[in-house]
Amino acid sequence: MSTSLSKWAPWNWLRKEQDGRALPVRRGSKDVSPLWRVHDEIDRVFDDFFRGFGLPSLFTDDWPRAGDGAMLQPRLDITETKNAYEISVEVPGVEQDDLELSVQDGVLIIRGEKRQEKREDGERYHRIERSYGAFQRELNLPADADADRIEANVRGGVVRIKVPRRADVASGARRIAISNA
Template identity: 45%
Template sequence: MDLKKLAPWNWFKKEEEQQATTLPVTVQRHGQPRPYSPMAQFHQEVDRMFENFFRGFGFPSMGFGREPSFLAQNEWLKPTLDIAAAEKEYTISVELPGVDEKDVQLELSDDSLVIKGEKKQEKEEKEKNYYRMERSYGSFQRVLSLPEDAEHEGIDAAYKNGILKITIPRKAGPRKESRQITIKSG
């Protein structure tokens, strides 16, 4: 089995390296600090999947040990994205709901594509007393390591309805030709 077909390129290599240098981060839970680690992130993802699964059947929120304020903050720091590969190009779609196009920056630095921006709170209503506000505001950043066959000169980006779509052309690779080889008797 060719493992490169399952995961041909680690797009998040630089982002993971940055996280490794900033860990451990201490998170407060019930007054007791605990270190934040990739395993904790995996645990939260599994909890989120169970939460979404049961919500689909009409069950109320199960909780599963989630920490809403911390989870919402971290989810916003890393907006979700989809990466697709075709024969001639890569396509990256980044979900940025509520972010204005002028507040998004796309930067190519060496072999990394940096997507960053800020979601701002536009207006303040002084007549209302809020008891709870579940909107997130602040800065975000994603760092993607580009594969070797990514053509840096032809990168294109478009923003529509809260979705940033980035197209990265692929360099033409060597053509793989096959031919029959005659087997001689020994």
Template identity: 45%
Template sequence: MNLQKFSPWNWFKSESRGEAPVASPAPERPLPPALQLHQELDRWMDETLSRFGMPTLGQRFAEPPTLLRPSIDIREDDSAYRISIEVPGVDEQDVKLTLDERRLIVEGEKRQEQVEEEGRYRRVERSYGSFCRVLDLPEDAKAEEIQASFAKGVLTITVPRDEARPSRRRQIPIQ
């Protein structure tokens, strides 16, 4: 279940806009109506799945992705937003955090190699991949006071809130 739809602020709107489906080249001759309907349904399904952050039909049957997608937890209280990003196996120096206007960009690269030698036997396992997550900051975020820390494979970002800006959220009484 995607709990993002229940969130009052869409932290991932820039990420979802970047996942537009790629248009296929126009065929040289007109397609039969049944095939046109099939392509239109595939396109519609891909758009719907990508809106919910799910892999599209084309992605499900393609090669396994080389791009990592770390899990993100966002908590808020009256004073700050706390963002935790799990990046196991990634070193602190391989993570980059930048602010572009009101977008927080987290990029990194995982490089891991394990070598096991025993007698005439040698086994090498390598794991490589990169990731990029883009978070849109809410209006009450103090972008100039963002702090980050890294410990045990978890990047923790603290975004202070501006108490001077009133929250648009209010509780509605149930009758």
């Protein structure tokens, strides 16, 4: 086998994110009404209750619910071809100017912020379900990723990142000769 099995393990891509750092999440302004705060708290209590029994969350939004130190975490897909890795990140409602991609020490960092629309004087919200705030995803690049040639574009609320693969990277596997003793 020409490649190492650990390179393909899905958790290797996301191991940098597992250190627990969270960015703040805002779901509209909390001055909407005291009733909204009660509604939000009841939702959280029921969600925690059902999760305690191993049942799925009642909330299946693409953006996590506010509170509990939650972090906006856009969903992503990672695929590979013979020549490249392709990463698609959902960022609906995020402007291109509010996105930033960088590579540092073999980690692809995707940062952005989903901003709340400007509020007009006299407007009263009746319900706010969308989340706002900063997000950051950190993906550990495999050994054969060519970080110097990464390309990205955004269209329709999806950032598409192409990470070319280098052919010159040794697999790390070697054959061991067996001798007669």
